[in-house]
Amino acid sequence: MESQNDSQLSNEEKHFLDLAFNYAQEALDNQEVPVGCIFVYNNQIIASGRNTVNETRNATRHAEINCIDDTFKYSKDNQLNFHEVIRKICVYVTVEPCIMCAAALFEHKVCKVVFGCKNDRFGGSTVFDVGAVMKPVTIVKGGYRGEDAMGLLKEFYKGTNPNAPVSKVKLKDLK
Amino acid sequence: MESQNDSQLSNEEKHFLDLAFNYAQEALDNQEVPVGCIFVYNNQIIASGRNTVNETRNATRHAEINCIDDTFKYSKDNQLNFHEVIRKICVYVTVEPCIMCAAALFEHKVCKVVFGCKNDRFGGSTVFDVGAVMKPVTIVKGGYRGEDAMGLLKEFYKGTNPNAPVSKVKLKDLK
Numbered sequence: 001m002e003s004q005n006d007s008q009l010s011n012e013e014k015h016f017l018d019l020a021f022n023y024a025q026e027a028l029d030n031q032e033v034p035v036g037c038i039f040v041y042n043n044q045i046i047a048s049g050r051n052t053v054n055e056t057r058n059a060t061r062h063a064e065i066n067c068i069d070d071t072f073k074y075s076k077d078n079q080l081n082f083h084e085v086i087r088k089i090c091v092y093v094t095v096e097p098c099i100m101c102a103a104a105l106f107e108h109k110v111c112k113v114v115f116g117c118k119n120d121r122f123g124g125s126t127v128f129d130v131g132a133v134m135k136p137v138t139i140v141k142g143g144y145r146g147e148d149a150m151g152l153l154k155e156f157y158k159g160t161n162p163n164a165p166v167s168k169v170k171l172k173d174l175k
Numbered sequence: 176m177e178s179q180n181d182s183q184l185s186n187e188e189k190h191f192l193d194l195a196f197n198y199a200q201e202a203l204d205n206q207e208v209p210v211g212c213i214f215v216y217n218n219q220i221i222a223s224g225r226n227t228v229n230e231t232r233n234a235t236r237h238a239e240i241n242c243i244d245d246t247f248k249y250s251k252d253n254q255l256n257f258h259e260v261i262r263k264i265c266v267y268v269t270v271e272p273c274i275m276c277a278a279a280l281f282e283h284k285v286c287k288v289v290f291g292c293k294n295d296r297f298g299g300s301t302v303f304d305v306g307a308v309m310k311p312v313t314i315v316k317g318g319y320r321g322e323d324a325m326g327l328l329k330e331f332y333k334g335t336n337p338n339a340p341v342s343k344v345k346l347k348d349l350k
Contacts, residue, residue, distance in 0.1 A: 100278030
């Protein structure tokens with residue numbers, strides 16, 4: 001994975017990532033770690049969401065995992081083969097997927113992942129290159145509106161995350 | 176994580192891991208990658224299962240993920256706080272959790288993971304030490320009945336996995 005600047009993303013990619021930011025803001029408004037995500041299939045948004053870790057008290061309800069589950073439901077409701085649908089999914093997510101989410105997305109062989117800012121603590125490319133192990137077919141691009149995505153995270157960690165351990169609210173970890 | 180020999184596991188730990196092998200065998204009988212798993216809470220089995228990747232055509236339905244979801248359901252059905260239940264879970268799994276599953280289990284802060292054989296391709300300790308990044312509270316022990324667990328995997332990859340890409344059926348990858 002290499003970080004890309006804005007000009008290396010298509011207008012379509014920027015458009016979808018812009019939309020993902022709405023869900024990151026919604027997460028912040030609901031005292032969740034502000035990560036927003038959109039899944040696009042055949043140029044249509046079929047899943048969208050955000051972290052719901054605090055709301056569900058379920059530590060793995062990351063935005064991407066929620067969207068994977070919604071894609072499973074979408075496939076079932078539309079009598080489509082989930083296995084085939086998920087391989088055509090382009091993922092737009094405001095923060096680089098964590099190790100768990102990166103491994104899940106690569107396991108599902110999603111088509112593309114476009115993210116905003118890097119995840120310097122748990123990033124599935126930055127901290128450890130999950131792709132080097134899993135050798136995914138997935139294209140990964142990052143760097144568009146990275147400052148905005150990081151700004152939302154900083155805003156969140158300035159406030160109160162009722163379930164965050166002390167070590168997680170240190171701003172230095174996000175720099 | 177350090178590999179442990181049989182004598183370093185308690186009889187109770189061996190007992191639960193032995194039970195997990197039944198689910199690995201069931202997976203093999205159903206043409207799934209033979210990994211079996213048991214979740215123990217307050218000395219009682221509250222979730223048990225195996226890989227259902229081929230059956231569901233969902234690449235992330237690993238044994239551990241299925242058990243996490245069953246624990247969520249168990250907590251709901253028993254009006255318990257999932258967040259508190261999962262932290263007391265001891266995981267017994269025949270094969271070392273992959274990177275995705277290790278990250279998920281560490282994220283949930285499960286109490287302990289006891290596994291059979293190492294996972295030299297995707298292992299969340301062996302290939303990449305997820306714990307070094309996530310600094311989990313989880314105790315991880317491996318090595319009990321490793322040969323048996325590996326034997327089941329070899330048996331599977333000798334046969335027909337209808338969804339396995341060619342590279343995954345190479346026995347050398349499992350050695």
